[in-house]
Amino acid sequence: LSQITATTQWAEGEWSDFRGFPGSVVFHDGRLWWGWRDKIYGSVSDAFDNFDINTEGDAAPIVRSVATGGFERIFWLMSNQRLVAGTGAQEISIRSSAFDEPLTATQFTARAASDRGSADIQAAKVDSRAVFVQRSGKRVFEMVMDAGSQDFATRDLTRLCPEVCGDGVRCIAVQRQPDTRIWFVLDDGTCAVLTYEPDGEGVGWTPVTT
Numbered sequence: 001l002s003q004i005t006a007t008t009q010w011a012e013g014e015w016s017d018f019r020g021f022p023g024s025v026v027f028h029d030g031r032l033w034w035g036w037r038d039k040i041y042g043s044v045s046d047a048f049d050n051f052d053i054n055t056e057g058d059a060a061p062i063v064r065s066v067a068t069g070g071f072e073r074i075f076w077l078m079s080n081q082r083l084v085a086g087t088g089a090q091e092i093s094i095r096s097s098a099f100d101e102p103l104t105a106t107q108f109t110a111r112a113a114s115d116r117g118s119a120d121i122q123a124a125k126v127d128s129r130a131v132f133v134q135r136s137g138k139r140v141f142e143m144v145m146d147a148g149s150q151d152f153a154t155r156d157l158t159r160l161c162p163e164v165c166g167d168g169v170r171c172i173a174v175q176r177q178p179d180t181r182i183w184f185v186l187d188d189g190t191c192a193v194l195t196y197e198p199d200g201e202g203v204g205w206t207p208v209t210t
Contacts, residue, residue: 022035023036024077024085029083033077033083035077036074037073038087039066039074041061045059058105075087076132078123078125080130080143083103084113084152087117089115089117090113090117091152091154094108096109113154114143114153116141116154118135121137121170121171122172123172129198131194131196133169138158138162138165140165140194167186172184180196180197190208192207193205
């Protein structure tokens with residue numbers, strides 16, 4: 001406040017120790033994006049620490065709800081051709097209203113690409129694909145752009161080996177050399193390693209005891 005006298009010109013911040021703080025963050029389309037509850041917050045274009053609501057035009061900050069039906073809070077965000085948000089009920093594809101145009105406050109469309117639902121674990125980006133843990137914490141899915149629908153489609157990567165992550169996934173890490181492997185740290189202290197070369201149809205699981 002600029003003075004010590006009473007004023008009616010004030011507003012409570014969106015985030016605080018009382019309200020809580022965002023749990024997911026990503027850079028996308030020249031903006032810094034935060035995800036919290038059912039909203040995402042995009043900074044002023046090319047000004048990552050600026051969320052000034054008085055900024056006008058296409059560069060203005062973006063504050064939008066991405067709820068498209070049954071909803072729990074946003075658990076992860078990913079820049080993957082489009083901005084993707086993983087929630088407890090859905091995986092949401094966020095895009096401009098015009099094809100391949102950048103997101104703005106007026107050009108913004110959120111659509112559910114999947115109803116699998118995500119666990120509270122950051123998804124892994126592998127080239128143009130997203131790999132995430134389903135809300136049970138025991139199944140792993142990939143999201144890949146489908147040419148027919150022009151949106152993301154999901155595929156169960158644990159469908160042939162459903163028990164491999166049965167102890168529950170705690171976190172994910174990606175290794176790119178000598179080949180692509182995705183490490184899933186499990187709650188019992190072991191790891192499940194997914195050799196992941198989908199273009200060459202090389203997808204297979206290996207349990208690792210640490």
